[in-house]
Amino acid sequence: MRIPSGLNEIKSVYGDPDRNHDFAPDPDFTRRNLVKVPLPYPLRLSWNLDLVSRNLYGHRLAAPRIYTFFDQVAGYYGGYQKMKELDLDIWGGCYQFRSKRGGRSLSVHAWGMAFDYLPHLGPFGKRSRIPAEIVAIGESLGFENGGTWSVPDGMHFQLCRDY
Template identity: 35%
Template sequence: MPTTYTVQRGDTLSKIARRVYGDAALASKLAEYNGLLSPDWIRVNQVLTLPSLRILTGKKPDTTAAFPAPNGLTEILKVYGDIYRYLGADGRPTVKWETDHFGFAALPFSIPLSWDLSRKVTKIYCHKKLAGLFEQVFGAIRSGGLAKHIRTFGGCYAFRRKRGGTALSTHSWGIAVDLNPETNALGSKGDMHSSIVEVFTEFGFIWGGEWAGSNKDPMHFQYCSGY
């Protein structure tokens, strides 16, 4: 959701636009967004609404994906690979599962690891078919001035079962990411910023925060549905 700013003595919309968005020329857009007749008509203690850069400019990224998000386990296995054929005697995937299906997506900004804040992620180890899409999503987040809303990275690839279940998690295919897990626990409403949700869903991702009851998972974004 947009933030607010209280006008201080000496402020102009141009100064505010430069400070917040890095472009003084956006003063007229900011005036229009706040219903002001002129960029010059602001007063001390006036409260302005500051939307994300992407919303303010009305610029939306090219969200054309290479393929639609698969629906259901059958399509997941067909599109991302039959992980069950790669399981070894210990019930875990062999090294070949990763060498055949995984790669890296470069991030345009670093994100602290949720379990070790002293370390920062600069790339995501994910299914190679989604590497480009993840780069597009996080690129749109950065260009929209939204990176500040991603505080920590909770992971992408992890071979495991769904929490509280027996079916494999979508993390086992490297097709999901968890963000800000410390305040977006499973079963909670969470506090995921609506603009982050908007970007991911525009690119075709499913947000776990829309799931019902104890399955609600507001930290989670996955590129598949029906599973």
């Protein structure tokens, strides 16, 4: 799959989650594109570490790569138990219908082709301490990581460019 760049390409590849601009999820987009697939292992939710995600809810074109990302990260660290010991099993989820931080345009999370991982190591607006090996795994799968943006968003991995 070609990684789309810019809003027009993003819409042509993934569809439009808000076709009629009413800032509500488009039911047709949701039905056609969003899928729920099991994660390779449970991930704790960053805002409540007692809550665990066992599934990933995201775009059908992105979900398999997100699965592969977590699978490869576990492979790199020697398994889920090791990751858990290192607090590397914490994420902030994938699909969320919302606007960009401090803006009115849609967040890429509204397409379900972005996910937030290790927000405690890559908090929005601060220098990312997410291990370079993890970023490299994401990039090898086509994800852009927000850790090097002018306003860093180290936790953020997206399957698009320039948006």
